Amino acid sequence: MTAFTTASAWADTSSETLPDDPLRPDEHCDLAIVGGGILGLCSGLHAARQGLAVRIVDAARIADRASGLNGGQVIAGFKYDPDWLIEHFGDKRGSALVSFGASTPDAVFGLIERERLNVPRQAKGWIQAAHSETALKAAEDRAAQWIARGVPAKILSADDVTQMTGAQGYLGGWLDPRGGAIQPFAYTRELARIAVAAGVRIAENTRISRLRRENSSWALATADGKTLHAKSVIVATNAYADGLIPGLARTLLPLHSFQIATEPLPYEVLANILPGGQVVSDSRRIVTYYRRGPDNRMLLGGRGSMAEPTSPKAWAHLEHALKRLYPALNDVKIEKRWYGRVAVTLDYLPHVHEPERGLMVAAGCQGRGVGLMTALAPRLVDYLASRDPECIPLPITPIKPIPFHTFRNIGIGAAIAWYRLIDMLER
Known part of the structure; x- marks a missing residue:
């Protein structure tokens, strides 16, 4: 029997190969970064341009x-509305979070333009489509809060959403013009390319198995006996957190984000699907997000099973959602199926930790990782250099493992299955 494989819509558009730069038995650097995703690469780039010797070590290929498998949506803000952030964190911290969240799309698109990165992108806006009256009221409130802060957002009627997306079944929503989409694989590889050009050294397929304090520096060791000595460390592993930092993995709930891509669609079929080039996330319990992809494909994603997929049936819920939204695609072939691991926190906010002086951790993207991690990275580096807490908009909190973490994961798996059933019944 042929082994089951997955393939994303992105990997066949990769940029040039990175130079092979394996870790040597005994190395020294100013800043060691564990994890070569968007956070790690942007941190390394910023640090190198500040004159630091930087080493990035990733357990896989960049x-x-x-970072290279996500849906590529660039969304401003956090899961929470501006008014909530100010009420919850107070005027000073809350306002800083609102301003920071508002800046994240500019951080991405500005970086691409400034550095002339070879990254396909569309900064045409993000639509949050509402499938219920409750969700519509929440969308209208959210849009009104951003409009009050000078953002030219637009509240959308049901007809507006239908015209802008071509999808069926929504009662309205709102358009955030700051959002958009990138090709995430190309973005991550291009970040690695310019980081290397700035002097960052990247070791791929190298897992750090132990991290320990050595007087005023840190020692990062591999299972085969290599050691990297660094003055400071950033752990940027997010959903791939393991036992490197005690308790970190148990602060996060790892989930799988599944995606599908259709075969290339003819113009007459694609013409009425997202004609303005926006990207969409909806308001269902298990959020569905979609966009146009490369080669005139339609891409759609959402939460998958907690277990690793073993057959194409694991993506059946996404195919159902695609047909529900776009009946004209009922007979279209699904050519690509893939997934990646993401992490959420119990409070749906990103977490920043400093377990010890000179050791920084950031994790928990809640579906906004492209913009969030691009914008947060240089702030982590600046904080390590200055010790100024104003550098980081998010509070630096202690690591607090989630009680009954294993049982919560089991419960989340059951909840996903239940919510997906309800979503399928709510046509």
Whole structure:
């Protein structure tokens, strides 16, 4: 029997190969970064341009995990609305978070333009489509809060959403013009390319198995006996957190984000699907997100099973959602199926930790990792250099493992299955 494989819509558009730069038995650097995703690469780039010697170590190949496999949506803000952030964190911290969240799309698109990165992108806006009256009221409130802060957002009627997306079944929503989409695999590989050009040294397929304090520096060791000595460390593994930092993995709930891509669609079929080039996330319990992809494909994603997929049936819920939204695609072939691991936190906010002086951790993207991690990275580096807490908009919190973490994962798996059933019944 042929082994089951997955393939994303992105990998066949990769950029040039990175130079092979394996870790030597005994190395020294100013900043060691564990994890070569968007956070790690942007941190390394910023640090190198500040004159630091930087080493990035990744357990896999650059862009082979979530940073290169995600849906590429660039969304401003956090899961929470501006008014909530100010009420919850107070005027000073809350306002800083609102401003930071508002800046994240500019961080991405500005970096691409400034550095002339070879990254396909569309900065045409993000639509949050509402499938219920409750969700519509929440969308209208969210849009109104951003409009009050000078963002030219637009509240959308049901007809507006139908015209802008071509999808069926929505009651309305809102358009955030700051959002958009990138090709995430190309973005991550291009970040690695310019980081290397700035002097960052990247070791792929190298797992750090132990991290320990050595007087005023840190020692990062591999299973085969190599050691990297660094003055400071950033752990940027997000959903791939393991036992390197005690308790970190148990602060996160790892989930799988599944995606599908259709075969290339003829113009007459694609013409009425997202004609303005926006990207969409909806309001269902298990969020569905979609966009146009490369080669005139339609891409759609959402939460998958907690287990690793073993057959194409694992993506059946996404194919059902695609047909529900676009009946004209009922007979279209699904050519690509893939998935990546993502992490959420219990409070649906990113977490920043400093377990010890000179050791920084950031994790928990809640579906906004492209913009969030691009914008947060230089702030982590600046904080390590200055010790100024104003550098980081998010509070630096202690690591607090989630009680009954294993049982919560089991419960989340059951909840996903239940919510997906309800979503399928709510046509």
